[in-house]
Amino acid sequence: xxxxDSIKERILEWDEDGLIEICKSAMEKNEATPxxxxxxxxxxMEYVGEMFEREEFFVPELIVASNTVxxxxxxxxxxxxxxxxxxxxxxxxxxxxxxxxDVHSIGKDLVAxxxxxxxxxxxxxxxxxxxxxxxxxxxxxxxxxxxxxxxxTMSMDxxxxxxxxxxxxxxxxxxxxxxxxxxxxxxxADEIGADGWADDAMEAISLLNKLLS
Amino acid sequence: xxxxxxxxxxxxxxxxxxxATMELISTVxxxxxxxxxxxxxxxxxxxxxxxxxxxxxSESLVKEQLKSVPNSFxxxxxxxxxNFEVNTNSTKFAxxxxxxxxxxxxxxxxxxxxxxxxxxxxxxxxxxxEHIICSHVDVWPNDIPYTELHCHxxxxxxxxxxxxxxxxCLGKMASQDMMNLVSIIxxxxxxxxxxxxxxxxxxxxxxxxxxxxxxxxxxxFTKYKQPTIVAPEALAGTSAPVSLAGLLTQTNAEILGGxxxxxxxxxxxPVFFGTVSQTTDMRSGNSAIGSIETGLITAGIAQLARFYNxxxxxxxxxxxxxxxxxxxxxxxxxTLMFAAQAGINYITCxxxxxxxxxxxxxxxxxxxxxxxxxxxxxxxxxxxxxxxALDIIKKVTMSTQKGTTFLGEKxxxxxxxxxxxxxxxxxxxxxxxxxxRGSKDIMIKAREKxxxxxxxxxxxxxxAEVEAELAEYTKMVSxxxxxxxxxxxxxxxSSVTLPDGMEIKSDDK
Numbered sequence: 001x002x003x004x005d006s007i008k009e010r011i012l013e014w015d016e017d018g019l020i021e022i023c024k025s026a027m028e029k030n031e032a033t034p035x036x037x038x039x040x041x042x043x044x045m046e047y048v049g050e051m052f053e054r055e056e057f058f059v060p061e062l063i064v065a066s067n068t069v070x071x072x073x074x075x076x077x078x079x080x081x082x083x084x085x086x087x088x089x090x091x092x093x094x095x096x097x098x099x100x101x102d103v104h105s106i107g108k109d110l111v112a113x114x115x116x117x118x119x120x121x122x123x124x125x126x127x128x129x130x131x132x133x134x135x136x137x138x139x140x141x142x143x144x145x146x147x148x149x150x151x152x153t154m155s156m157d158x159x160x161x162x163x164x165x166x167x168x169x170x171x172x173x174x175x176x177x178x179x180x181x182x183x184x185x186x187x188x189a190d191e192i193g194a195d196g197w198a199d200d201a202m203e204a205i206s207l208l209n210k211l212l213s
Numbered sequence: 214x215x216x217x218x219x220x221x222x223x224x225x226x227x228x229x230x231x232x233a234t235m236e237l238i239s240t241v242x243x244x245x246x247x248x249x250x251x252x253x254x255x256x257x258x259x260x261x262x263x264x265x266x267x268x269x270x271s272e273s274l275v276k277e278q279l280k281s282v283p284n285s286f287x288x289x290x291x292x293x294x295x296n297f298e299v300n301t302n303s304t305k306f307a308x309x310x311x312x313x314x315x316x317x318x319x320x321x322x323x324x325x326x327x328x329x330x331x332x333x334x335x336x337x338x339x340x341x342x343e344h345i346i347c348s349h350v351d352v353w354p355n356d357i358p359y360t361e362l363h364c365h366x367x368x369x370x371x372x373x374x375x376x377x378x379x380x381x382c383l384g385k386m387a388s389q390d391m392m393n394l395v396s397i398i399x400x401x402x403x404x405x406x407x408x409x410x411x412x413x414x415x416x417x418x419x420x421x422x423x424x425x426x427x428x429x430x431x432x433x434f435t436k437y438k439q440p441t442i443v444a445p446e447a448l449a450g451t452s453a454p455v456s457l458a459g460l461l462t463q464t465n466a467e468i469l470g471g472x473x474x475x476x477x478x479x480x481x482x483p484v485f486f487g488t489v490s491q492t493t494d495m496r497s498g499n500s501a502i503g504s505i506e507t508g509l510i511t512a513g514i515a516q517l518a519r520f521y522n523x524x525x526x527x528x529x530x531x532x533x534x535x536x537x538x539x540x541x542x543x544x545x546x547x548t549l550m551f552a553a554q555a556g557i558n559y560i561t562c563x564x565x566x567x568x569x570x571x572x573x574x575x576x577x578x579x580x581x582x583x584x585x586x587x588x589x590x591x592x593x594x595x596x597x598x599x600x601x602a603l604d605i606i607k608k609v610t611m612s613t614q615k616g617t618t619f620l621g622e623k624x625x626x627x628x629x630x631x632x633x634x635x636x637x638x639x640x641x642x643x644x645x646x647x648x649x650r651g652s653k654d655i656m657i658k659a660r661e662k663x664x665x666x667x668x669x670x671x672x673x674x675x676x677a678e679v680e681a682e683l684a685e686y687t688k689m690v691s692x693x694x695x696x697x698x699x700x701x702x703x704x705x706x707s708s709v710t711l712p713d714g715m716e717i718k719s720d721d722k
């Protein structure tokens with residue numbers, strides 16, 4: 001079995017420990033560099049995405065595959081690349097969170113998972129995230145995108161506050177701000193001056209691919 | 214446990230209906246038009262009145278004949294590669310209804326008369342479906358002469374489908390043609406008898422009447438051991454008492470009469486305990502197949518069929534609606550769910566609306582999805598340590614990791630495909646996604662599926678030799694007149710009711 005096949009098999013068996021083991025041993029035996037391993041993993045995730053499009057895989061497969069891969073990247077590949085003085089290449093860095101006054105996380109986490117499995121580097125800040133925290137994290141890591149989630153009609157206005165805060169710091173143009181959540185809409189995004197709105201996780205991916213292309 | 218069965222009769226009530234049925238059969242009897250069939254009853258101890266044509270028989274004859282009725286049997290497609298079993302526990306789905314018009318949005322009225330091409334398309338769609346496993350002469354080929362349409366239908370079925378087929382047992386001449394034609398296709402009578410390909414519909418006329426043309430064809434089907442469906446279409450308040458218990462008693466006598474006869478013709482012949490009985494709409498006098506009481510009747514028949522240990526057939530996914538509205542939707546599911554939950558073993562009429570007079574190929578796709586949904590419902594709730602999932606509940610609840618949900622658990626991956634039904638047509642997208650994908654309603658999505666199937670579906674086809682033999686046979690049939698048929702059946706043409714608008718060739722001026 002080739003290295004590619006073993007990696008694919010571990011990911012599709014949802015076997016975190018097995019995947020980590022294969023990555024470690026491949027690096028030790030000089031069979032592949034961390035960057036090459038990332039490429040292989042990226043290909044498998046593309047396959048998972050295709051299976052999802054064909055409705056043969058569903059949301060849980062996507063999430064569990066993401067979690068499996070994330071464990072190997074976070075624990076083995078990222079540290080190895082950093083050790084060599086490099087940085088992992090991704091489609092783009094995204095800071096994501098649920099805005100202040102809102103504790104709903106499932107939809108936002110689904111988006112985070114989908115984005116990660118589509119090759120984005122996601123910084124999930126969790127829930128009840130104040131405007132300043134979104135901005136500080138984005139500045140710190142050099143994000144391209146800030147994603148704001150809100151499930152409550154009452155918390156929607158906090159999405160506007162993040163944008164206003166960016167404006168007051170004169171850094172609005174540095175970021176694409178995208179929003180989502182059940183009560184939000186395209187019209188709402190326009191009203192508060194966001195760069196885009198997505199109705200669900202799949203839409204969020206197409207939106208980002210469009211914005212970042 | 215599995216979903217509880219719907220019951221409309223208690224054990225005592227089944228016994229009461231059975232006793233009343235036996236009283237009806239032994240004191241009133243059943244009107245049997247065919248002299249040879251009456252003689253057969255007489256030979257087996259029935260009391261026969263050749264003037265009134267009524268045949269009375271005892272419970273002991275019924276009991277004796279029911280002994281040889283099989284409680285399971287198989288049906289095969291033309292090339293034998295596909296088969297399914299019907300038994301007293303199965304839940305199978307099929308078509309039938311004999312629609313004479315079809316939904317066609319390109320037509321100015323939205324519907325038009327059906328032609329052979331529609332018959333073919335219906336056969337091809339059914340061949341591709343997951344749950345609907347048999348088509349019958351549903352879509353009536355109005356462009357084919359009445360006297361030879363069975364030849365065309367059988368040929369097209371064998372060309373295009375891997376699944377079995379059904380036809381009405383209308384007359385011995387036509388039924389014998391059906392046996393001869395299918396024997397040509399499958400390589401002989403012996404093979405046809407060993408592995409049946411056809412279902413025959415035998416409808417007693419309510420109240421309590423077995424017309425000659427039906428028993429003539431019924432005889433041929435049972436002789437070849439092709440499964441037959443004995444199914445009265447009694448209307449509560451018109452051709453049966455308005456009280457459902459009365460209708461159940463009367464139709465029970467009609468069904469048992471037919472089934473007893475099947476065993477007198479050929480012991481061991483496979484037969485369904487069937488119903489398409491429904492109610493009368495008292496405002497108009499029309500039939501009401503989508504009514505809630507149709508569901509109750511179907512449930513009662515399912516119970517009686519189990520009492521006699523015979524596979525049952527009943528209607529589901531039927532509606533009186535003339536359009537694709539909410540009535541169409543809820544009557545479909547209501548009748549389908551009633552039939553399935555009552556334990557009907559062979560549920561028919563998929564793809565039809567307007568009291569089964571209209572066909573929409575889109576509805577076949579939708580009914581296949583409904584069948585999947587209903588089968589999931591019947592499966593109920595599985596309870597064991599793994600499905601109770603205490604460990605997983607604990608793990609997710611106690612997780613300190615951000616955003617842990619059950620979606621990311623392997624337990625979900627392991628169980629979701631069994632626990633949840635995955636619909637193909639039902640839309641659960643959020644509005645923006647739905648809009649982006651064309652704001653399609655279910656009929657549009659079903660149409661796309663129809664188009665896709667018609668582009669790709671391929672049947673087994675027929676060899677040049679078989680084609681030639683069938684053509685030769687059809688040529689012989691084409692030369693017959695309508696009166697040739699009537700003479701063969703021993704009845705006069707005027708006593709036969711033809712479908713609306715049917716034109717026939719006649720040699721009588």
